[in-house]
Amino acid sequence: QVTLKESGPGILQPSQTLSLTCTFSGFSLSTYGMGVGWIRQPSGKGLEWLANIWWDDDKYYNPSLKNRLTISKDTSNNQAFLKITNVDTADTATYYCARIPRELDYFDYWGQGVMVTVSS
């Protein structure tokens, strides 16, 4: 049974760094072809892809967030991480992590999401 769960700070101030953790079970990020992605959704709005990390540690980022994103993983503890530097109110959203099967870049299992608010 595949599950993913996101965790984060809940609220942070502008200019701080947002650190998110995705803890998963039912699959391994050391398995060939497997990946984990991060996607966010502001309240009442659509989905925005942020970053993917693959079994071989290959990483891809959304260029619209320029150099603010860093994705990483801890294979032995079944976790993936996302950091977003220099946050502002536009980063307020629900953040999801999701599994990517078979190198095909779609997301077959999603976490429940974690809401993050950026406010002074």
Next chain:
Amino acid sequence: DIVMTQSPSSLAVSAGETVTINCKSSQSLLSSGNQKNYLAWYQQKPGQSPKLLIYLASTRESGVPDRFIGSGSGTDFTLTISSVQAEDLADYYCQQHYSYPDTFGAGTKLELK
């Protein structure tokens, strides 16, 4: 970036109707290598995370009812829901998984008439 344009943005339906949601990409999603279209559809109910319905344009994810049908090729794609049920009322998103950055359509809200 590949831009995904969904239409309509909202749709009011009665139970039992057949509905069609359209998704158009700014570039072809057809791989010349394997002749597959890299387009996925998701359903998101209020307060829930998105759920994968369809990938590779027409392959239904395991456990998804067969009233959900994905079709199309190249730049034009359709999600058809036959005999809509109350449980199908949700937001629907298309996503291209052909090239980075991954991009989603703006969504279609399916509401009860």
